Amino acid sequence: MPFSPLCRPGLGLALTSLKTLRGFGDPEFLAAPHRLDFHQILLVTEGGGTYAIDSARVVCRPGTLLWTRPNQVVQFCPRPDMDADIIMFTESFPLSMSAHMGMLDDVLRPSHWRLRDGELAALKRVLGVLEEEFTRPDQGLGEDLLKHLLAVVLLHIDQMCRQRHKETAAFSGEHGELFLRFRRELDRSYRATRLVEEYAAALRCSTRALSRACRAVAGTSTKDVIDARVALEARRLLVHTDLPISAIARQLGFSEVTNFGKFFVRRVNMTPGAFRRESKRGHQS
Numbered sequence: 001m002p003f004s005p006l007c008r009p010g011l012g013l014a015l016t017s018l019k020t021l022r023g024f025g026d027p028e029f030l031a032a033p034h035r036l037d038f039h040q041i042l043l044v045t046e047g048g049g050t051y052a053i054d055s056a057r058v059v060c061r062p063g064t065l066l067w068t069r070p071n072q073v074v075q076f077c078p079r080p081d082m083d084a085d086i087i088m089f090t091e092s093f094p095l096s097m098s099a100h101m102g103m104l105d106d107v108l109r110p111s112h113w114r115l116r117d118g119e120l121a122a123l124k125r126v127l128g129v130l131e132e133e134f135t136r137p138d139q140g141l142g143e144d145l146l147k148h149l150l151a152v153v154l155l156h157i158d159q160m161c162r163q164r165h166k167e168t169a170a171f172s173g174e175h176g177e178l179f180l181r182f183r184r185e186l187d188r189s190y191r192a193t194r195l196v197e198e199y200a201a202a203l204r205c206s207t208r209a210l211s212r213a214c215r216a217v218a219g220t221s222t223k224d225v226i227d228a229r230v231a232l233e234a235r236r237l238l239v240h241t242d243l244p245i246s247a248i249a250r251q252l253g254f255s256e257v258t259n260f261g262k263f264f265v266r267r268v269n270m271t272p273g274a275f276r277r278e279s280k281r282g283h284q285s
Contacts, residue, residue: 011143013087013090015085015087017045018084031075035072036068038090040088041088042065042066042068042085043084043085043086043127046083047062048062048079051076052074053072053073055236055279060078063115064115065157072111093147119160123156127153129149130153133149175212176217178209179213179216183225185202185203186199190252193253196222196223227263230253238276239275239279245260
């Protein structure tokens with residue numbers, strides 16, 4: 001059963017359906033690239049279409065689950081027959097959870113899944129309980145109940161991811177906590193520095209400890225995680241702004257546009273200009 005209310009005033013949580021959202025919003029806005037400043041979890045229940053997250057286009061059909069994090073750029077092109085259950089919540093609304101959950105809402109981690117039958121049935125059960133409580137008149141503990149029920153939904157998604165990618169141990173203990181602190185620092189500082197040593201100094205740890213945490217959690221080097229975050233923002237700016245490539249290079253901390261070009265080719269296997277042209281053609285098709 002689709003969510004019917006759009007929101008509850010004063011609450012950092014909203015439940016709705018795509019059909020309901022169409023009735024409230026401008027369809028052209030959904031189809032235009034835009035940034036979200038909140039989390040959005042979308043479960044396709046009927047029909048299909050496409051959904052682009054940071055220029056990565058996902059073909060949607062029933063059972064497709066998408067998680068868009070704050071500041072990601074999205075472009076939604078649903079067919080008329082498409083419907084979906086949608087949960088929107090602010091960064092401050094959920095209960096505080098452990099490090100592996102902090103990684104689940106990381107923009108560098110997976111953002112879409114094709115649910116198997118068992119996964120879909122389990123998620124629908126907990127979504128149904130969340131919807132029931134959301135539509136119930138608040139008896140004084142409504143917000144606390146909703147926070148706990150949202151936590152159950154997020155933990156279900158987390159459990160699915162860990163079972164698929166066998167990441168359970170990687171997020172536990174000091175490696176998970178250090179990697180989570182590193183990712184937060186990276187989101188604050190990637191425009192200012194790409195040096196591993198400066199991140200280690202900010203986190204008051206050794207470069208070796210930071211390297212071990214990145215290997216354990218992300219399966220790659222500290223430098224690769226840093227460069228992935230810079231490349232993500234470069235792709236966003238190239239596709240969703242008209243800034244000159246030289247201005248984008250400066251925003252991302254490159255003193256020379258040629259150095260930015262070499263960096264981008266190394267990460268994306270094409271020049272910034274070619275990537276921009278290819279992406280524009282893709283959005284117009």
